[in-house]
Amino acid sequence: MPKSRIRKKADYTPPPAKHTTAIKLSNRAWVAPVMLAMFLIGLAWIVVFYVTDGSLPLDSLGNWNIVVGFGFIAAGFGVSTQWK
Numbered sequence: 639m640p641k642s643r644i645r646k647k648a649d650y651t652p653p654p655a656k657h658t659t660a661i662k663l664s665n666r667a668w669v670a671p672v673m674l675a676m677f678l679i680g681l682a683w684i685v686v687f688y689v690t691d692g693s694l695p696l697d698s699l700g701n702w703n704i705v706v707g708f709g710f711i712a713a714g715f716g717v718s719t720q721w722k
Contacts, residue, residue, distance in 0.1 A: 666722060673717045680710030 684707035686694050695703060 666720060669717060669721045673714045673721065676710050676714030676717060680707045680712075680714065683707035683710060 683695055684704060687703040687707065692700065692703070696706075699706065
């Protein structure tokens with residue numbers, strides 16, 4: 639039985655490069671300072687509440703001052719999702 643001819647495949651040549659425009663991402667230099675500020679404000683809020691036996695930062699909130707402090711910390715974690 640005769641052998642079939644081996645066909646040579648043409649070498650792959652990639653298509654010419656398209657002219658791409660650079661995508662400019664928004665400047666996110668604000669993220670790290672805001673995130674750290676939120677963490678520190680939340681921590682300071684809770685520390686001041688405990689050191690002053692609940693009379694500061696806001697006496698009218700009572701123990702809800704702890705929730706406010708943790709709210710600042712949670713906001714800091716929320717801002718941290720924007721960091722690249």
